[in-house]
Amino acid sequence: MRDGMGMLSLKVTPFHPRTSELMQGNAWRRWAGFTVASCYEMAPDREYLAIRNACALIDVSPLFKYRVSGKDSLAFLNRLVTRDLSKLSVGQVAYGPWCDSRGKVVDDGTVMRLDDHEFRLTSAESSWRWLGDNAHGFDVFIADESDETAALSLQGPTSRALLEKLTGVRLSDVKYHWMRSIEIAQRPVLLTRTGYTGDLGYELWIRAEHALDVWDAVVSEGASFGLMPCGIWAMDVARIEAGLVMLDVDYTPSPKAFTANQASSPFELGLGWAVHLHKGDMVGKKALMQDRLKTDGLKLTGLEIDHAAFMSAHEELGLLTPLPFIPWRVVTPLFLDREQVGYATSGTWSPTLKKYIALAQVAARVARAGNKLTIDLMVDRERRPFAAVTTTLPFFNPERKRA
Amino acid sequence: MSGYDAIVIGAGHNGLVHAAYLARAGKKVLVLERRPVVGGATITEEIFPGFKFLTGSYLISLLRPEVIRELSLAKHGLELMPLESTLVPLQSGDYFADWPDHDMTREEIARHNRRDADIYPEYAATMKRIALWVKPLLDIAPPNPASNDPRDKMAMAMIAERLRAMSKSDFDLLCRLLTTSAADFLDEWFEGEALKGTKCTSGIIGTFLGPRSAGTGYVLLHHYLGEIDGVFRAWAFPRGGTGAFAQAVYSAARSFGVEVRTNAAVKQVIIKDGVAKGVALENGDEFYARRIISNADAKVTFLNLVDKKELSPDFVNDIRRFRTTSAACKVNLALDGLPTFTSIPKGKEALYRGSIEIAPSIDYVEKAYDDAKYGGWSTRPFMDALIPSLLDPGMAPPGKHVMSLFVQYASSELEGGWNAEKRATFLDIVIDTLSQYSPDIKSKILFKHINTPDELERQFALSSGNIFQGELALHQLFFLKPVPTFAHYKSPIKHLWMCGASTHPGGCITGAPGRNAAMSLLRDFQEESA
Amino acid sequence: MHDVIIVGSSPNALAAAARLLAAKKRVLVLEPSDHLGGPVSSHEFHPGFWADTALSSAPLHPMIEQELGLSIAVLPRRTVTVIGKAHNASEVSVGRFQKAVLPAAFRNGTALLQALHASPVGDLPNMTGSEAEALSMIGAQLLGLGEREMMEVLRLGFMSARELSLELNLPFADRVALSIGSVYGLNEGPFARTNVWNYLVHEALNDGLSGPQVVGGLGRITALLADKVRSLGGEIEMGLGPLAVDVDAGSAWGVSAGDRTVEAKRIASDLDVQRTFGQLIPPYHLEPECLRRVRQVRYRGNVARVFIALRKQPEFAGVGEEDLLGTLVIANDVESIERAWDEAKRGNLPADPPIFVTLPSRGDPSRAPTGAHVLAVTVLYVPSGWTDRSRVKEAVLRLLGEHAPGIEQWVDHVEVNLPVDLEERFSLTGGQLYGGETNLSQSFFLRSMPGCRGGCTPIENLYLCGSTGHPPGYSGMSGWLSAGNLLATA
Numbered sequence A: 001m002r003d004g005m006g007m008l009s010l011k012v013t014p015f016h017p018r019t020s021e022l023m024q025g026n027a028w029r030r031w032a033g034f035t036v037a038s039c040y041e042m043a044p045d046r047e048y049l050a051i052r053n054a055c056a057l058i059d060v061s062p063l064f065k066y067r068v069s070g071k072d073s074l075a076f077l078n079r080l081v082t083r084d085l086s087k088l089s090v091g092q093v094a095y096g097p098w099c100d101s102r103g104k105v106v107d108d109g110t111v112m113r114l115d116d117h118e119f120r121l122t123s124a125e126s127s128w129r130w131l132g133d134n135a136h137g138f139d140v141f142i143a144d145e146s147d148e149t150a151a152l153s154l155q156g157p158t159s160r161a162l163l164e165k166l167t168g169v170r171l172s173d174v175k176y177h178w179m180r181s182i183e184i185a186q187r188p189v190l191l192t193r194t195g196y197t198g199d200l201g202y203e204l205w206i207r208a209e210h211a212l213d214v215w216d217a218v219v220s221e222g223a224s225f226g227l228m229p230c231g232i233w234a235m236d237v238a239r240i241e242a243g244l245v246m247l248d249v250d251y252t253p254s255p256k257a258f259t260a261n262q263a264s265s266p267f268e269l270g271l272g273w274a275v276h277l278h279k280g281d282m283v284g285k286k287a288l289m290q291d292r293l294k295t296d297g298l299k300l301t302g303l304e305i306d307h308a309a310f311m312s313a314h315e316e317l318g319l320l321t322p323l324p325f326i327p328w329r330v331v332t333p334l335f336l337d338r339e340q341v342g343y344a345t346s347g348t349w350s351p352t353l354k355k356y357i358a359l360a361q362v363a364a365r366v367a368r369a370g371n372k373l374t375i376d377l378m379v380d381r382e383r384r385p386f387a388a389v390t391t392t393l394p395f396f397n398p399e400r401k402r403a
Numbered sequence B: 001m002s003g004y005d006a007i008v009i010g011a012g013h014n015g016l017v018h019a020a021y022l023a024r025a026g027k028k029v030l031v032l033e034r035r036p037v038v039g040g041a042t043i044t045e046e047i048f049p050g051f052k053f054l055t056g057s058y059l060i061s062l063l064r065p066e067v068i069r070e071l072s073l074a075k076h077g078l079e080l081m082p083l084e085s086t087l088v089p090l091q092s093g094d095y096f097a098d099w100p101d102h103d104m105t106r107e108e109i110a111r112h113n114r115r116d117a118d119i120y121p122e123y124a125a126t127m128k129r130i131a132l133w134v135k136p137l138l139d140i141a142p143p144n145p146a147s148n149d150p151r152d153k154m155a156m157a158m159i160a161e162r163l164r165a166m167s168k169s170d171f172d173l174l175c176r177l178l179t180t181s182a183a184d185f186l187d188e189w190f191e192g193e194a195l196k197g198t199k200c201t202s203g204i205i206g207t208f209l210g211p212r213s214a215g216t217g218y219v220l221l222h223h224y225l226g227e228i229d230g231v232f233r234a235w236a237f238p239r240g241g242t243g244a245f246a247q248a249v250y251s252a253a254r255s256f257g258v259e260v261r262t263n264a265a266v267k268q269v270i271i272k273d274g275v276a277k278g279v280a281l282e283n284g285d286e287f288y289a290r291r292i293i294s295n296a297d298a299k300v301t302f303l304n305l306v307d308k309k310e311l312s313p314d315f316v317n318d319i320r321r322f323r324t325t326s327a328a329c330k331v332n333l334a335l336d337g338l339p340t341f342t343s344i345p346k347g348k349e350a351l352y353r354g355s356i357e358i359a360p361s362i363d364y365v366e367k368a369y370d371d372a373k374y375g376g377w378s379t380r381p382f383m384d385a386l387i388p389s390l391l392d393p394g395m396a397p398p399g400k401h402v403m404s405l406f407v408q409y410a411s412s413e414l415e416g417g418w419n420a421e422k423r424a425t426f427l428d429i430v431i432d433t434l435s436q437y438s439p440d441i442k443s444k445i446l447f448k449h450i451n452t453p454d455e456l457e458r459q460f461a462l463s464s465g466n467i468f469q470g471e472l473a474l475h476q477l478f479f480l481k482p483v484p485t486f487a488h489y490k491s492p493i494k495h496l497w498m499c500g501a502s503t504h505p506g507g508c509i510t511g512a513p514g515r516n517a518a519m520s521l522l523r524d525f526q527e528e529s530a
Numbered sequence C: 001m002h003d004v005i006i007v008g009s010s011p012n013a014l015a016a017a018a019r020l021l022a023a024k025k026r027v028l029v030l031e032p033s034d035h036l037g038g039p040v041s042s043h044e045f046h047p048g049f050w051a052d053t054a055l056s057s058a059p060l061h062p063m064i065e066q067e068l069g070l071s072i073a074v075l076p077r078r079t080v081t082v083i084g085k086a087h088n089a090s091e092v093s094v095g096r097f098q099k100a101v102l103p104a105a106f107r108n109g110t111a112l113l114q115a116l117h118a119s120p121v122g123d124l125p126n127m128t129g130s131e132a133e134a135l136s137m138i139g140a141q142l143l144g145l146g147e148r149e150m151m152e153v154l155r156l157g158f159m160s161a162r163e164l165s166l167e168l169n170l171p172f173a174d175r176v177a178l179s180i181g182s183v184y185g186l187n188e189g190p191f192a193r194t195n196v197w198n199y200l201v202h203e204a205l206n207d208g209l210s211g212p213q214v215v216g217g218l219g220r221i222t223a224l225l226a227d228k229v230r231s232l233g234g235e236i237e238m239g240l241g242p243l244a245v246d247v248d249a250g251s252a253w254g255v256s257a258g259d260r261t262v263e264a265k266r267i268a269s270d271l272d273v274q275r276t277f278g279q280l281i282p283p284y285h286l287e288p289e290c291l292r293r294v295r296q297v298r299y300r301g302n303v304a305r306v307f308i309a310l311r312k313q314p315e316f317a318g319v320g321e322e323d324l325l326g327t328l329v330i331a332n333d334v335e336s337i338e339r340a341w342d343e344a345k346r347g348n349l350p351a352d353p354p355i356f357v358t359l360p361s362r363g364d365p366s367r368a369p370t371g372a373h374v375l376a377v378t379v380l381y382v383p384s385g386w387t388d389r390s391r392v393k394e395a396v397l398r399l400l401g402e403h404a405p406g407i408e409q410w411v412d413h414v415e416v417n418l419p420v421d422l423e424e425r426f427s428l429t430g431g432q433l434y435g436g437e438t439n440l441s442q443s444f445f446l447r448s449m450p451g452c453r454g455g456c457t458p459i460e461n462l463y464l465c466g467s468t469g470h471p472p473g474y475s476g477m478s479g480w481l482s483a484g485n486l487l488a489t490a
């Protein structure tokens, strides 16, 4: 057989020359066809701590980014996403889902209003066709800027101070879910006060060819602000604490659902607040009107797993308790009196709360906070039921997130 | 009388599967094969010393997993190696590839057309869902909708129930797919020429129609019904070639006590008072049994092996009109080394291990059909190439390779008929076409071999050389297969049965006709003794 | 406020109007163009010379004719005479299509389709009680044929005209006529499977090659229907220019023409799906998945209509006087028809397009000045986007000249209607004469498109009532059934 037979390769992000130098533990993973870091150090602990106590730099370039412009761009987007964007001012950002005609979530992401007739949409999956298919009859121009736009997420309590130092600009007036054009290393950067960690944080949208300059500037200045490059594992812990759902993990996007009931409505995902039925027509409106009133569906909820019991079960066997510092993503059944009433989709040890938490979807009747369900977990080589109490989300919601 | 329960005419894979199931249930079975080897069109032949050629079928997909389990084929040597990728070299010098990985395939489709890349997962899921609904129909004897037999009624009700359980959009899609052309169907999903080119070929394999002809949608579906390890539409190469699969079934059959005789061509089915009693061989030997089951195709069975006096004129007419025209050829090359496909970039050499399809666009394939449909052949044929020696080094001497090419179209009704010269000319066309994508192929050829439709007919006793023992067409499908009202594997002659690819669910290496017929026949035995 | 506004005025629209009026609904028919009938109309293409513009035949369904007490004078069904060279023959032969020799399955299949065309289509496989009942009666009719005949009928619709010709060993004239009848209106050749279904569809509609001629022209049907609608109290307005259906929150409530808006409880569109959901209402009123289905409907019209004003009755070699009352098919063998399709599918005009010809003035002298004649030519396989009229004219005159020598000298005027012209004139997407190709894959509950059976649409209070629905064609039945549905849900 020939040399090199069998070599396949994934894409890399514009930051790869830097991230690959930092990688210590060979902990790479895939994200939307890209190679990204799960964590850079041997373990993700310090990276997580940076998110909550200093600041963390996360390469989120694999997100898909589209520019939508033209006379009908607002009408078009307002029909596409479930939120009412007519209230979105220039400079503001809105997060929300969008649905298919059955009212099932296709994807979720942010819409940034760059100008009166100019928006940027980010999504977890490629939305090129979906955007095109919805644009018939609208005077809009859609450009896919995914490849030419690099993205960094800078999250954590010192992130603002770091950015102010870098830019020499006061940023406290860039409020939660607003944006500002800035310069870092003389490179233009669009700064949005957004993130996926539930903490004070920003996302930086950078032209791909400027990616390394910006990275280098942020990292060198960041040293005095406790900055750590951070991988997906740590971000995953933070986003579970923040009660944020993840496509493919906590829900199946409807185009990928093999059968209809694998897909979720936004109400089931706790995104009902982002569904504005009073606005004009939108994709899936009819179905959403009905779904809103449904009482037999599932509901997103937080779970607090009885950690004390989990620990004593181990200790009784003379074992130390293995804490899930790396979040798990295995669909795990939940019971009420041995009847399955839902399932957990991702769970983790929360180092901040010192709790074992999980995101779950449960029957609406048990979704209210305070219901005591059980979850089966492994204790050494046995599966045992543990109490898991439904709680409101987010688990962790610091003042500084919106400050 | 030797006291056989059953005599199977033909040791094609279905004949062998059928015999194995009967013997496994304790029946005494004799299989008679006209050729010196078993396997029928499922065979590996060493036509050039040291090189193993796949002169008939070359890949497995639709083989019922039950057959592998129930006959313990793994124990008898069956090893399936899933095929990883598909490469479509394009005329521009670029290529299109289907990788064994979701992300890679997505990226590759997006390279050609981003809209296609977005819809592809939905397409794949939809086709799998449809296959899931249709698949159980492969494993039953087709019920007769006009019959009042409770068994037929129950089966019809089961089918209706299944259809009702489908989602409305899947049901609509299934109906459209069955009745439309592969091209129109694919146009509903995709825009990229290369992607549609490779996808449309599933609609024309073994079918003398172009991708723009209605009827090819159904053939496309047929080829989506296969599964390897639970993966729909996956294809696998059996170590040792498809012949090794036939050998595994043969070995299983013998382990159950089946007696197989080769070089034993049946001349006629012996019928007394309208009941099949036995068979007479070309050499004059006669054998008798309680049931005679033919693995030969419907035309061979009823037009050659059965005295017409025994059949109603209607039935004879039905058999005559059973469509078997064909345009498929099989080429095998013994190569002095691995040929180069210029479109395969460095670092992507893994693509040599998959199938290489010369089908750069629907138009290309359609043109290939147009060239052939009036009794000619394609000047630039569609080809599905495979280098089996990369998957199983045992297929060729060290450092050497074999290449198998499935080629369409060359008409079974060639103007003026086939002869050695025309076969050679068409073989040259195939190699010329191939060398457009692999310029060094000619210099590597040590030996070349072609089976044109006339050769397939002569060697494998396939009417018109039809690779599926009859065309895959809606009007001869399911309860209309091979002919209306005789779709239960039973023929109008008492105790004469059928078990080959001419019967439901049709061609390909499936084992299904053989197995289904055995289930029906065993019940028949049971009812007889009850 | 009107109960129902119907946009468009083909016999389907007018039949729907009549049925609704009979049920005491207030109905307004709005026609954007300045003539009624859509493609079921006639025009004077040359002073004193009249042509049935788009179709050579489009009889009203006998049941509707009877229900409405109309009496439309038609000539007897046309005979079909085929002129052309058989494969390998050196001489042109002329022969009659002998329908009687076709197997019984043809007649049985036609009868079944007629039953199917007259019954509301259920949303297979989940039908309502009455739909299931209607279908099970047709099922019983099928079973009643006996096992063998039933299977014969089932096979038929799946086959290609070519396969069937070979199987039945049909003589030249029969196989050519069958092929032309099977591919008429389709974007396919005679070799493609399931086109015999299309033949049966037109047999059932009685508008195929042997479809009868209406005395006074096709426009008569429209005129009589329009009179009926008016006499029942319906209003008809035409010449309104582009219309728009007003939709709010997924529900249709009116129709606008310019500044004027008329409200109604229900709207029915006689236009095809693509135009209904692209022109009448902006596409974004549909959910994206549904829009995808709209765009998947196929409308690749490839029929051109050429009208020739002749100063004298033409003479076709070997064709009798009687035959001129019928349809003349000029085409060589099945293979050459397929070859013509080979050209068309690549976007070229075939060198020898198959044509069929009628001489309406022969049976109905009112169509042309005394002594003069109208020759109406239907040209197959003119690609949908073809714009070169002169090449089509040349081809037609050459073909006619070959079989009616000297005909050129009697030609006064030639009018060529390409698919693009028919599209423009009658709002037919792609110039497709039936509001969507009439293949098996676009038939029955898949017509007008999946999810739109029985004239229902995803837009509340908006219905389809034209040939785009089930059944195709201009027998009025599609409108009739859709009106029934509209009444049932009212």
Ligand SMILES: Cc1cc2nc3c(=O)[nH]c(=O)nc-3n(C[C@H](O)[C@H](O)[C@H](O)COP(=O)(O)OP(=O)(O)OC[C@H]3O[C@@H](n4cnc5c(N)ncnc54)[C@H](O)[C@@H]3O)c2cc1C
Residues within 6 Å of the ligand: B009, B010, B011, B012, B013, B014, B015, B032, B033, B034, B035, B038, B039, B040, B041, B042, B055, B056, B057, B058, B059, B060, B061, B062, B264, B265, B266, B267, B295, B296, B297, B300, B305, B328, B329, B330, B406, B456, B459, B460, B461, B462, B466, B467, B468, B469, B499, B500, B501, B502, B506, B507, B508, B509, B510, B513
């Ligand atoms: C060129 C080619 C390529 C193909 N490629 C594929 C592929 O890649 N994948 C796939 O799944 N399928 C493929 N097929 C189809 C597949 O091989 C056949 O559908 C399958 O082998 C049919 O098996 P069978 O047992 O029903 O019939 P056959 O294989 O036709 O066996 C019938 C047997 O009966 C014997 N016989 C006939 N008459 C007599 C008689 N009078 N006396 C005794 N014996 C008789 C014949 O010699 C033969 O051995 C291909 C076929 C061909 C020809």
